[in-house]
Amino acid sequence: MKYYSTNGKAGSVTLAEAVKKGLAPDKGLYMPERITRLPDEFFGRIETMDFQSIATTVANAFFGEDIPSEDLERIVCDTLNFDTPAVRVRDNIYALELFHGPTLAFKDVGGRFMARMLSYFIKKEDSRKKVTVIVATSGDTGSAVANGFLGVDGIDVIVLYPEGKVSEIQEKQFTTLGQNVTALEVSGNFDDCQRLVKTAFLDEELNSRLTLTSANSINVARFLPQAFYYFNAYAQLRRQGLAENVVFSVPSGNFGNITAGLIAARMGLPVKRFIAANNRNDVFLEYLRTGKYTPRPSVQTIANAMDVGDPSNFARIMDLYGHSVEAVRKDISGCRYTDGDIRATIAAVYRESGYILDPHGACGYQGLADSIAPGETGIFLETAHPAKFKDTVEDILKMEIEIPERLQDFMKREKKSIKISAGFGDFKEYLESRDI
Numbered sequence: 001m002k003y004y005s006t007n008g009k010a011g012s013v014t015l016a017e018a019v020k021k022g023l024a025p026d027k028g029l030y031m032p033e034r035i036t037r038l039p040d041e042f043f044g045r046i047e048t049m050d051f052q053s054i055a056t057t058v059a060n061a062f063f064g065e066d067i068p069s070e071d072l073e074r075i076v077c078d079t080l081n082f083d084t085p086a087v088r089v090r091d092n093i094y095a096l097e098l099f100h101g102p103t104l105a106f107k108d109v110g111g112r113f114m115a116r117m118l119s120y121f122i123k124k125e126d127s128r129k130k131v132t133v134i135v136a137t138s139g140d141t142g143s144a145v146a147n148g149f150l151g152v153d154g155i156d157v158i159v160l161y162p163e164g165k166v167s168e169i170q171e172k173q174f175t176t177l178g179q180n181v182t183a184l185e186v187s188g189n190f191d192d193c194q195r196l197v198k199t200a201f202l203d204e205e206l207n208s209r210l211t212l213t214s215a216n217s218i219n220v221a222r223f224l225p226q227a228f229y230y231f232n233a234y235a236q237l238r239r240q241g242l243a244e245n246v247v248f249s250v251p252s253g254n255f256g257n258i259t260a261g262l263i264a265a266r267m268g269l270p271v272k273r274f275i276a277a278n279n280r281n282d283v284f285l286e287y288l289r290t291g292k293y294t295p296r297p298s299v300q301t302i303a304n305a306m307d308v309g310d311p312s313n314f315a316r317i318m319d320l321y322g323h324s325v326e327a328v329r330k331d332i333s334g335c336r337y338t339d340g341d342i343r344a345t346i347a348a349v350y351r352e353s354g355y356i357l358d359p360h361g362a363c364g365y366q367g368l369a370d371s372i373a374p375g376e377t378g379i380f381l382e383t384a385h386p387a388k389f390k391d392t393v394e395d396i397l398k399m400e401i402e403i404p405e406r407l408q409d410f411m412k413r414e415k416k417s418i419k420i421s422a423g424f425g426d427f428k429e430y431l432e433s434r435d436i
């Protein structure tokens, strides 16, 4: 299958090219040229299937023409070594817990899948040259990507992060791994890290020596696999006889997660409607209200993975809906919550049900609580484990929250990083000095 650019000024490419490039040369995002509707027979028996079989069927619809089914099945099963349970929070509201992976956030699904798919394509090319994945992070992306690529053949990962600006838990998740993962601690801010990465991609000399790839979230191999768990959520609700009027509420930042859900619906998944739940960064809600999209600088909130002022996947939503705000409104509604709202939700839900939300999931939950109608079943994506935002959640609930064992394991390990300045010369010198 071919992938086209949402900007329409670059040619279509193969899956392998789309995965290796990430962004199209015209700065558009790649989209699959076809979205295959899955057969009724599949929906007829989805409730009898486990997550891995469901995901393999969905993966085949996208990637089946490009990757033989045994290889694809292996990639899917290696990726999904954890489940995504739907847990009841109150009457008709469920949490789809996406935090049971290695770094306790939903980005594990895309990170692990992309690593395995990229490795598959590299092996097929049979070049002995290693691929170097460079990724700038303000916290969560670095850990999901680094853990996703850990130990994967033929790929080295370099994570750049701003010194002193990520939480200790986040830092430990990509500085303690070793093997093929190196962490560079940049004396600067996140924008400096991102600039270093972008400059490296433009540096001809470097690119003639090294095969550099980015692993940012717009990559189709990180984006499309997120459709898997929407199907798995539906299967779980079906088993309980609750799948008539399903509403998905998705805490959204760059809108990759919700766009994967929209694609699942195009594949035939029976979803009544979607809610895009935002914090104070609400350019999408404004778009729904006014029909005008006006990017703004992001503002800092306690749901910081959603602090995005110009969501990159907006381009994909426009593409899916032919740039029609009326069409978008039929499927998606929006909502916005302040830090005060998020705190109140976390406190109230714990008081009423004992369920501990993280600040992102809290937006998703509240989006349902504010709009759910009789006869609907709401399911919000719980995108991270609350322990990843320990200080915030403990401050709201006035109690200690338990840190899962796999997070504690990271905390015990020794941090290893290489300090570099924010100047490109230092970074380039480091890249050139690596033994490849």
Ligand SMILES: *Cc1c(COP(=O)(O)O)cnc(C)c1O
Pocket (backbone or CB within 6 Å): 105, 106, 107, 140, 251, 252, 253, 254, 255, 256, 257, 258, 305, 306, 360, 383, 384
């Ligand atoms: C990345 C992230 C989000 C936002 O997801 P998008 O796909 O960018 O919309 C929400 N919650 C958490 C915890 C995240 O890490």
